[in-house]
Amino acid sequence: MIGGRLSLSRSGKSLGRAGGDKMAALAGRLRGFLWLLGLGLCGAAAALVAVVFVRAYGTARPSRPAPVLRKARLEPAFTPQERQELKEALQGSIRIQTVSFSEDDQNITALAAFEPYIRKAFPAVFSATFIKHEVIGGYSHLFTIQGSNSQLQPYMLLAHIDVVPASPEGWDVSDPFSAEERDGFIYGRGTLDNKNSVMGILHALEFLLKRNYRPQRSFYIGLGHDEEIGGKKGAMKIVAELESRGVQLAFLLDEGSFIYDGIVTGIEKPVALIAITEKGAITAYFSVTSAPGHSSAPPKRTSIGILSEAMSKLEQNPMPNMFGHGPELIMFEELAPDFRFPLNVIMSNLWLFAPLVGRFLEKQPTTNALVRTTTAITMFHGGIKSNVIPPSANATVNFRIHSAQTVDQVLELVEKTVDDKRVKIELGSAFDPLPVSPWDDQTFAIQVFRQSIQDVFPDIGSIAPGICVGNTDSRHYTSLTNAIYRFNPVIFGTKDLPRFHGLNERISINGYEKQVKFLFQLIQNSDLYQPTEPHMNLHEL
Numbered sequence: 001m002i003g004g005r006l007s008l009s010r011s012g013k014s015l016g017r018a019g020g021d022k023m024a025a026l027a028g029r030l031r032g033f034l035w036l037l038g039l040g041l042c043g044a045a046a047a048l049v050a051v052v053f054v055r056a057y058g059t060a061r062p063s064r065p066a067p068v069l070r071k072a073r074l075e076p077a078f079t080p081q082e083r084q085e086l087k088e089a090l091q092g093s094i095r096i097q098t099v100s101f102s103e104d105d106q107n108i109t110a111l112a113a114f115e116p117y118i119r120k121a122f123p124a125v126f127s128a129t130f131i132k133h134e135v136i137g138g139y140s141h142l143f144t145i146q147g148s149n150s151q152l153q154p155y156m157l158l159a160h161i162d163v164v165p166a167s168p169e170g171w172d173v174s175d176p177f178s179a180e181e182r183d184g185f186i187y188g189r190g191t192l193d194n195k196n197s198v199m200g201i202l203h204a205l206e207f208l209l210k211r212n213y214r215p216q217r218s219f220y221i222g223l224g225h226d227e228e229i230g231g232k233k234g235a236m237k238i239v240a241e242l243e244s245r246g247v248q249l250a251f252l253l254d255e256g257s258f259i260y261d262g263i264v265t266g267i268e269k270p271v272a273l274i275a276i277t278e279k280g281a282i283t284a285y286f287s288v289t290s291a292p293g294h295s296s297a298p299p300k301r302t303s304i305g306i307l308s309e310a311m312s313k314l315e316q317n318p319m320p321n322m323f324g325h326g327p328e329l330i331m332f333e334e335l336a337p338d339f340r341f342p343l344n345v346i347m348s349n350l351w352l353f354a355p356l357v358g359r360f361l362e363k364q365p366t367t368n369a370l371v372r373t374t375t376a377i378t379m380f381h382g383g384i385k386s387n388v389i390p391p392s393a394n395a396t397v398n399f400r401i402h403s404a405q406t407v408d409q410v411l412e413l414v415e416k417t418v419d420d421k422r423v424k425i426e427l428g429s430a431f432d433p434l435p436v437s438p439w440d441d442q443t444f445a446i447q448v449f450r451q452s453i454q455d456v457f458p459d460i461g462s463i464a465p466g467i468c469v470g471n472t473d474s475r476h477y478t479s480l481t482n483a484i485y486r487f488n489p490v491i492f493g494t495k496d497l498p499r500f501h502g503l504n505e506r507i508s509i510n511g512y513e514k515q516v517k518f519l520f521q522l523i524q525n526s527d528l529y530q531p532t533e534p535h536m537n538l539h540e541l
């Protein structure tokens, strides 16, 4: 995942320890408030209390439509030898240092070495007559798995083979590219982001093929090689290729969110958050120029002073709190039954408590990122000499746009806030928040995800929609489907948050096996489900 790196779900962190205590205190106060309302014997207030509790307890969770299964599935029971292969194949992939150092600096040697590596690791995938493999953009891979039933609309699984840099300092193992096994974990750059998906998808398919499984529904596997630096050479080229073939997808699944355990305080069970959108982003350049001169007779304001004031205004006037206007609302509503009392009551009644919850969430940077467009001043330059009036100053500001806002709206607010003609504002890159993918029990993808998660993680709590505050390759795929989801079925605890793009990135061997089992089931479930959608857009490859 690129960019802000914290998927919203990850930002659930802000509900973490410290936040949780405050939340509990807040909840305590709310409880008092409700009691007072009830005791006040005010008819209207009592009715309100009644509505609140009915919403929390009165309605059962939305029932899931029973799956219509056409035939028995293969069980994801792997032999000891297969489990060994699984682990070793992942380890080998970590050792190939496919690092994206910067926009135009990647380890080309490693990217080139990846193809022979996967060819060797997945002989069944590369020899199946109904699977086509293409190299796109030099080092990205596109697999087309031709299903036996061309009436079924294809879907797509995405992952990326490039990783962010890692130097050995600070790691518990000697080398971040050694893929060392320790205490049931594989350590290494890429174990979570995102070679687990690259290898996991191919291995699930390999295992199915070895059991003579022939998929009915066609699907694509896209493995980008430059996700960490924007996806221009990989994902964007794969999309162009699929567009030229007229492909439309039933759904697309990429990385981006996890099964969160203990991260949302107030919820005991792990919960699966499947991100249904990503925030947008703007990089804007601000500059001020002024006549140079000697510092012994300075003007009242220099370019540095003027620009600093503009930056200060941006920090002191954050973008509006939008909690309740974006998909974060559905997220908390769906998680509501998992919260313990009285948080369940509050979350079930966001129609009433949204302003309160919104204000609470903005207190921590990670949850603040969920409720508003964030503003980060990331670069500032000015001045050339200690006794010279600076002829210019410039700053770079990175905004991450909330779902309920657009690039234009944010820029308008920025201009209003800065409100100074001397400050020139130029737009670098900018894109709107990604469209919100469908989330309901009638959606084919959601049925397949629910079933596949339940198959492998029968004991988890809710499966709810999330938001990525960073970005993934999937954002390039909007022309191919409106059903884009970001989810890795890996259990993520509070201690795992800093491992992302950080030190000691690792995956448990057991967790990786479960990810492969999930994918093994997902491919089968995509075949077995009869979409309840009456008019699916049928498409031939």
Ligand SMILES: *[C@@H]1O[C@H](CO)[C@@H](O)[C@H](O)[C@H]1NC(C)=O
Binding pocket: 095, 096, 097, 098, 099, 107, 109, 110, 113
């Ligand atoms: C590039 O990757 C290769 C293969 O993994 C590795 O041997 C080499 O040290 C890497 N180079 C750099 C500059 O990281």
Ligand SMILES: *[C@@H]1O[C@H](CO)[C@@H](O)[C@H](O)[C@H]1NC(C)=O
Binding pocket: 285, 287, 381, 382, 383, 393, 394
């Ligand atoms: C900002 O200022 C620095 C130092 O004066 C300069 O090197 C850089 O090119 C400027 N950037 C822009 C975008 O004006």
Ligand SMILES: [Zn+2]
Binding pocket: 001, 002, 160, 193, 194, 227, 255
């Ligand atoms: Zn990634």
